[in-house]
Amino acid sequence: MEKKFNSAFREALRGLVTEGKSVSISGLGTFKPVHIKQHEAENEEGLKVLMPPKDTIEFMPEGN
């Protein structure tokens, strides 16, 4: 049952965050998708490049 629960926990959390939702879990923290816009950067050769946009997951532990 524990394995099944862990699997369900993972799927539920992944599904909600992938949909762009911020999920708060008491005692643990908040999982929040963050969009990083396309932005300029320098590559290894020192040339300017436009980095692709990216979504990442920001975790804020409870109490902060």
Add this chain to the structure above:
Amino acid sequence: MDKVSHTQFVENLASKLVLTEEETGKKLSELILTIKKESASGEIVIDGLGTFTTKNKELTFVPDESFELELNHNYAGMIPVLIEEPGSVPAAAVKKADDAADGETEPVDDSLTGIDSVDNTGDFEEEEFVDVIDEQDPFDLDDEDDAVTGKDTAASRSGEAGEHETMNEDAAEKVRKAALEAEEKKIKEEEASAQIAAMNIQPNWVEPEAETTPESKAATGSNEPKPDKKEIPAYDRTRPDSNTGTIIAILVAAIVVVAGALYLFGFLSGSPSDTITPVVSEQTVSPPAVTDEPEAGEVGEPDAALSEMEQLAEQEAARDVTAQPDTPAEEEAAPTPAELQVTGEPESTPATASFGLRGTMNTSFERPYTIVVHSLDSRTGAEQEAEGLSGDGFRSTFFRVELPNGSVRWRVAIGQFRSSNAAVEAATQLPEPYLTNHFISRIESYNP
């Protein structure tokens, strides 16, 4: 952003497990305790979710790679887009050219400027584009503007001459010699002078500010577009003699016929994609003809000089036909309206000619920058989205992207741009949701 509370999450979890919320809440609390306990002494990994660790008494979470991939499915397979290539110029210079090319400056009739013919000649790699800016910006509309408004400056004319004399110095010298010889012969022949005088067309050419009149058109004996009036003062400044003016008229007519023949030759012999090439080649040929005409105009019987010029023109045309289409055009002066009339109208229309956000996709532009607004796993869906955007007036397309894992995405894009900077700037004009949800990429292929 939607927020899911602890209670809502438990409800969601309970429905998946077919358990009561109380039971689910209890199990969730046990899992949380385990995570905290395990992470305090090291780390705990939940497959497919991520790794929890404690650093400085603070719980941290690093998402699993598969989780991040799922989250970034819209951007999968994207790689950094090079903005600046080696040897490039400051962004401000690129922006100036972008503005001109995007029509953000004054709208200019492309049939007069010939921008189409330049635009369509090849790839728009940043490096090539920068080279063009370095030497002579083909998108700098100053020359064309002058031509359209009828302005002409000695400085601009001498600038053109300087460039092309270096290209055809030897050939021009030959023409000059032939012209001088012929002139001496002609001066001795009084009959020829009388014949020229009988034509009675000198006033149209000797007046420094005179414009081309119907009589002068008649003198040319052709329905070809009239010689640009800005060419006339150049002859007059060098040779105010009335007889010479008449000869110049004849010579100009001959040059127009030759240029027309060259264009016809290029048009008939070229494939559809080559039809632009004769225009470019004649851009190269025509200016020397203009700059050399004062000397050639002294010739009473310009056949020898013309023959030389015809050979030169043919050589130039042959050279340009074999040239790479993306050869930088730095040595080519922007064509004058008269040249364009001789060489013909550009094929593309203004709606498809320039870059920009709206209009119709010009599939002749190779690897232009664009603004991707959708990334879908269905070709049909992408096609529908692109059609919808086209219906809204956007220049839209969709293209196929194969991801490293073998899967395929269909991306819907708006606009065609010469540079990433132009695309970024244009993206600020998009409506929501595209305004805040887009990325810049390049179109590798059109509507597969």
